[in-house]
Amino acid sequence: MLNCEQKYLIAPSILSADFARLGEDVDKVLAAGADVVHFDVMDNHYVPNLTIGPMVCKALRDYGIKAPIDVHLMVKPVDSLIPQFAEAGASIITFHPEASEHIDRTLQLIKDQGCQAGLVFNPATSLSYLDHVMDKVDVILLMSVNPGFGGQSFIPQTLEKLREAKQRIIDSGRDIRLEVDGGIKVDNIAAAAEAGADMFVAGSAIFNQPNYKSVIDEMRQQLESIK
Numbered sequence: 001m002l003n004c005e006q007k008y009l010i011a012p013s014i015l016s017a018d019f020a021r022l023g024e025d026v027d028k029v030l031a032a033g034a035d036v037v038h039f040d041v042m043d044n045h046y047v048p049n050l051t052i053g054p055m056v057c058k059a060l061r062d063y064g065i066k067a068p069i070d071v072h073l074m075v076k077p078v079d080s081l082i083p084q085f086a087e088a089g090a091s092i093i094t095f096h097p098e099a100s101e102h103i104d105r106t107l108q109l110i111k112d113q114g115c116q117a118g119l120v121f122n123p124a125t126s127l128s129y130l131d132h133v134m135d136k137v138d139v140i141l142l143m144s145v146n147p148g149f150g151g152q153s154f155i156p157q158t159l160e161k162l163r164e165a166k167q168r169i170i171d172s173g174r175d176i177r178l179e180v181d182g183g184i185k186v187d188n189i190a191a192a193a194e195a196g197a198d199m200f201v202a203g204s205a206i207f208n209q210p211n212y213k214s215v216i217d218e219m220r221q222q223l224e225s226i227k
C-alpha cells in the first residue's frame with residue numbers, strides 16, 4: 001500500500017524499462033530511490049499499444065519486488081482483469097472511467113480484492129466522473145499526455161486540471177493521492193507539485209538515463225524547493 005507519511009512519491013513507469021531484464025531494472029530503480037512501481041497495462045483496444053499483464057506483475061513479486069505496484073489499466077472492459085491483478089500482487093489498481101460500464105462497481109471490486117482504487121483522467125476527460133465516487137477513490141491519476149506511449153511531451157493545460165482535482169480532494173476531506181503521468185521531467189515536476197500533484201509517474205525521464213539515482217535525486221531536489 002502507499003506510504004501516507006511521505007509527502008511526495010516517485011513512481012517510475014516500467015513502460016520505459018528494459019523488458020529483457022525487468023526484475024533487475026526494477027530493483028535498480030527502487031535502489032536508486034523510487035517509491036512505487038508504475039505498471040502500464042495496454043490492450044491495443046482502449047489504447048493503440050500492447051504491453052504486459054498479470055503474469056508479469058506476479059513475476060516481479062516472485063522475483064522479490066516488495067514496493068507498491070501501481071497498476072494503470074488502459075484496457076476495456078476492465079472488470080475481469082481486476083481479480084487477476086490483485087492475485088498477482090497489485091497494490092493499487094486504477095482504470096479509466098470511459099472503460100467501465102459501472103464505475104462505482106469497478107471501484108468496489110478493486111477494494112473488495114484488497115487493493116487501493118483510483119480513476120484515471122485523459123487530457124480530454126472531465127473530472128465530473130468523480131462527482132459521486134469520491135468516497136471510494138484512494139488515487140486520482142491525471143494523464144498529462146494522451147495514453148498509449150511513453151516519451152510524449154507534458155500537456156501544460158494539465159496544471160489547471162491538477163488544481164481543480166486538488167480542490168475536489170480538499171473539499172472531500174479525504175486522504176486521496178493526486179498522481180500525474182506523462183512527460184514528467186526534472187524541469188516540470190515542481191510545477192506539477194505546485195498545482196497539487198503528490199505522486200509523479202516518470203518513464204523516459206528516468207529509464208532513458210544511465211544513472212537513475214541522479215535523476216530521482218534531482219526530482220526530489222526540485223520538490224524540496226517548493227516545500
Ligand SMILES: O=C(CO)[C@@H](O)[C@H](O)COP(=O)(O)O
Binds near residue numbers: 150184
Ligand atoms: O501511461 C503512460 C502512457 O500511456 C505513461 O505511464 C508513460 O509511460 C509515461 O512515460 P513518460 O511520458 O514519462 O516517458
